[in-house]
Amino acid sequence: MDTRQIQTLRSHSEQLAAFIIRLSTYYEGISVDIDKELGVLRHHLSAKADYTLASISINKLNQLLMLEPVTVKTLTQNWLRQLTEDIHTFQRLVTDQSARELAVKTAAALEQPSATITTILPLYEKVLQCYKVGLSSTDAAIRPAANDSQALQLKQNLVQELEQLVQTYVLINPQDDYLASLHERLGKGLSEEELLSSCLILIRVMAHETIAEANNASRVIQRLCNALHNVSDDAQNSIAKSTDSFDARQNRHLTLQAVITKMEDAVANNCDVDQLKQQTQLYLDQLAASLNAGEQADRTEQECLVNTLVSMQQQLKVLQRQTDSYRKKLIEQRVNMYTDPLTKIPNRMAYNEKAEKEWQRCQRADVPLCIAILDVDHFKRINDQYGHAAGDKSLQAIARHLKSQVSSSELLARWGGEEFVMLLPGYSHANAPELKNRLDNLRKGLSELPFKFKHQRLSVTVSIGVAFCQHGESLASAFERADKCLYQAKSDGRNKIVLQDQI
Numbered sequence: 277m278d279t280r281q282i283q284t285l286r287s288h289s290e291q292l293a294a295f296i297i298r299l300s301t302y303y304e305g306i307s308v309d310i311d312k313e314l315g316v317l318r319h320h321l322s323a324k325a326d327y328t329l330a331s332i333s334i335n336k337l338n339q340l341l342m343l344e345p346v347t348v349k350t351l352t353q354n355w356l357r358q359l360t361e362d363i364h365t366f367q368r369l370v371t372d373q374s375a376r377e378l379a380v381k382t383a384a385a386l387e388q389p390s391a392t393i394t395t396i397l398p399l400y401e402k403v404l405q406c407y408k409v410g411l412s413s414t415d416a417a418i419r420p421a422a423n424d425s426q427a428l429q430l431k432q433n434l435v436q437e438l439e440q441l442v443q444t445y446v447l448i449n450p451q452d453d454y455l456a457s458l459h460e461r462l463g464k465g466l467s468e469e470e471l472l473s474s475c476l477i478l479i480r481v482m483a484h485e486t487i488a489e490a491n492n493a494s495r496v497i498q499r500l501c502n503a504l505h506n507v508s509d510d511a512q513n514s515i516a517k518s519t520d521s522f523d524a525r526q527n528r529h530l531t532l533q534a535v536i537t538k539m540e541d542a543v544a545n546n547c548d549v550d551q552l553k554q555q556t557q558l559y560l561d562q563l564a565a566s567l568n569a570g571e572q573a574d575r576t577e578q579e580c581l582v583n584t585l586v587s588m589q590q591q592l593k594v595l596q597r598q599t600d601s602y603r604k605k606l607i608e609q610r611v612n613m614y615t616d617p618l619t620k621i622p623n624r625m626a627y628n629e630k631a632e633k634e635w636q637r638c639q640r641a642d643v644p645l646c647i648a649i650l651d652v653d654h655f656k657r658i659n660d661q662y663g664h665a666a667g668d669k670s671l672q673a674i675a676r677h678l679k680s681q682v683s684s685s686e687l688l689a690r691w692g693g694e695e696f697v698m699l700l701p702g703y704s705h706a707n708a709p710e711l712k713n714r715l716d717n718l719r720k721g722l723s724e725l726p727f728k729f730k731h732q733r734l735s736v737t738v739s740i741g742v743a744f745c746q747h748g749e750s751l752a753s754a755f756e757r758a759d760k761c762l763y764q765a766k767s768d769g770r771n772k773i774v775l776q777d778q779i
């Protein structure tokens with residue numbers, strides 16, 4: 277080989293090495309196998325070039341490279357499909373305008389038929405950007421700021437309902453420390469996480485109680501069933517015995533008849549008086565024996581029957597006692613279910629059940645109806661300053677006062693927390709001043725109740741919102757109006773009554 281040829285070969289070899297390096301850079305990270313094989317090839321072409329091994333490596337690379345477009349294409353198509361799906365989901369979820377516009381543009385770009393890995397990667401970046409913008413806007417939408425009144429209201433309702441449930445279960449399980457501390461902590465305020473975990477724990481307690489109650493019920497039913505079985509066995513036995521003794525009596529009757537017939541024959545056919553006397557004596561003895569046996573059997577049977585009856589009576593008494601106590605328990609449970617455990621007045625569930633029926637009755641009878649919602653003012657302060665127990669006591673006193681102000685045809689219930697609701701038939705726009713006067717007296721009476729906390733005299737006041745139900749409207753919508761009036765009464769400075777016409 278002359279010098280020129282050697283130089284050309286060296287230059288080709290350098291060109292090839294440079295090409296291989298560029299190729300390696302291009303394919304780097306796309307396929308582990310190609311990366312590896314390119315490394316091997318580079319090694320064969322380095323300082324001490326080995327062209328035989330290099331050509332084997334090139335062959336291997338060729339095969340791998342022939343497969344690669346297929347792999348890259350499949351990957352690209354998968355990415356494209358996934359991206360398109362993601363962007364559509366994103367469009368559905370996000371309300372933020374700029375994020376939506378970005379998503380629409382990205383979706384259009386994704387639909388271009390010339391999508392390659394180099395065009396898709398920047399799009400991926402855009403999608404991620406969309407998510408970032410969207411997430412921050414969704415975050416704001418689903419996690420409202422702490423002062424968002426709707427979220428606060430929701431949390432307050434939850435706390436109220438939880439408080440009522442906890443009160444019920446604290447009464448059932450007074451020795452349950454967890455419930456007692458939860459009751460205490462609820463008054464002080466819980467974080468969202470604590471609230472959620474408390475709900476879960478309460479659900480567990482409720483499930484436990486329900487299962488225990490179901491077991492108890494099934495035990496009572498089992499006992500009743502056993503007692504009934506015993507009574508029924510006794511009755512069966514006494515029927516069987518009666519049948520036996522009927523047969524025995526029948527036999528004795530036949531025996532008596534046979535003896536009497538024999539006696540008649542003897543009297544008719546015997547001329548000898550002594551013989552007749554003897555025979556008659558014999559038959560009379562037989563008759564007496566048979567009658568004695570009958571009497572004995574009757575006595576035994578009677579004793580048996582009396583014993584059976586006594587046993588049946590005893591079992592029926594047990595049965596009666598068990599049924600009575602179970603019925604009492606069921607009635608108690610029903611009453612508890614509809615009674616607020618703290619104030620002992622009807623609870624929200626009782627209101628919901630009774631109110632609807634009352635409203636229908638009033639509509640049928642053309643009697644007007646009004647709803648008043650009462651909310652204790654600054655109740656939180658009582659809890660905060662004097663403790664939860666003091667708060668509980670004041671709620672009880674308020675409920676007692678309210679109860680003394682409603683008639684039997686009116687409905688008073690604890691709606692939840694420091695809120696009460698009254699359903700008052702007979703009031704409409706026409707006699708609104710009369711109602712206002714009555715509620716004013718109630719409100720003043722409440723503010724004059726002698727509350728004393730830590731030796732300090734305190735006045736507790738309420739705000740009241742009133743709505744008149746309109747014929748044909750739902751009670752819920754009248755309730756909403758009353759709630760708005762209550763809100764107005766609070767805004768107007770509290771310790772006030774606002775009737776629906778005043779707002």
Ligand SMILES: Nc1nc2c(ncn2[C@@H]2O[C@H](COP(=O)(O)OP(=O)(O)OP(=O)(O)O)[C@@H](O)[C@H]2O)c(=O)[nH]1
Nearest residue numbers: 439462463652653654655656657664667668693694
């Ligand atoms: N002690 C006690 N507190 C309760 C009970 N139910 C609810 N609460 C508390 O009642 C308080 C109600 O507070 P808020 O809704 O802020 O109302 P408020 O302090 O009365 O203020 P306004 O209604 O705006 O006048 C919360 O602190 C509840 O924890 C209960 O059964 N017992």
